[in-house]
Ligand SMILES: O=C(O)/C=C/C(=O)CC(=O)CC(=O)O
Ligand SMILES: [Ca+2]
């Protein structure tokens with residue numbers, strides 16, 4: 056597929072992708088756009104010019120209204136945008152609605168309804184199980200039977216670029232609990248899916264309902280204070296150790312852009328219960344890349360995730376819990392089997408015992424004030440075209456006291 060837009064070589068934003076976001080230009084009103092090359096196509100502008108159907112979806116500060124419109128609308132919009140961006144006859148009327156990315160202020164793409172975080176990488180769960188519970192089996196007995204998760208704090212999901220203030224809290228010391236800034240501030244590189252179409256209370260959504268409810272995927276950094284977490288989390292799970300901030304990428308990659316990236320997940324043994332069985336393979340050939348202060352420290356492979364997104368969705372609703380537009384469900388930390396494939400510092404440095412030696416001569420056990428973390432990801436698209444997820448970044452600010 057050829058677009059008349061000049062897409063730089065290696066850009067993950069070719070016409071095969073068309074990820075959705077919300078942007079504003081020079082203090083102007085927010086609007087929905089799709090990324091193409093190093094530009095944003097202004098969908099509200101296209102609609103005003105009569106080039107695109109809009110039922111109040113695009114001159115909006117969030118994607119929620121468009122996401123709730125459902126799959127037939129998502130499909131028709133994608134087909135129309137593809138036609139506009141590939142047909143040379145449309146160029147003259149469409150080109151005025153392309154905004155340079157450098158002029159676009161990217162917002163949180165959707166209002167987050169509920170936020171769930173899973174724990175679906177077997178390598179990650181095994182590695183952190185050994186660190187947090189050295190005297191127990193690394194995988195809890197339920198791990199192979201259900202995708203473990205917890206409910207997080209939707210109101211502290213922030214867009215890429217938002218600074219992260221080092222959290223304060225209680226941590227264990229030899230003399231009892233002490234209060235202060237976390238000494239073990241960490242990241243978690245994850246991929247999340249976003250719900251578009253709600254479901255009714257009392258009605259589970261089966262794995263086969265995934266495509267009808269889920270709009271797309273984003274990158275997630277689930278910032279984690281390991282010392283606060285280790286002291287507070289038993290028996291009810293993560294609380295203040297993770298609720299201070301969770302960052303997401305500004306672009307939502309639609310499911311339709313990920314068809315070529317779909318791959319069989321690792322075999323599941325024991326076979327899951329019937330409600331968790333899935334006819335379609337929803338592993339994704341997607342590689343993450345984590346940079347710390349500009350140095351690449353890891354390449355986590357998403358295809359190794361044990362539990363897939365449709366299984367997570369089916370599990371999260373099997374008790375009848377309803378879905379709302381804007382629900383964000385994150386995969387859990389993405390870690391592969393190799394040392395340089397781990398998705399967080401607690402694994403990469405074995406809880407600080409083996410600090411990273413960065414090429415600039417500095418060492419890192421956990422994050423220090425002023426550190427910047429950047430997570431990117433690329434999936435394989437049709438004919439090998441890269442499908443980019445953009446990036447999620449954040450810089451650590453000192454604790455406020
Ligand atoms: O095993 C534990 O006690 C803790 C695990 C985590 O902190 C991971 C978590 O938040 C879920 C995930 O990202 O995989
Ligand atoms: Ca997490």
Ligand SMILES: [Mg+2]
Nearest residue numbers: 277278297301
């Ligand atoms: Mg978090």
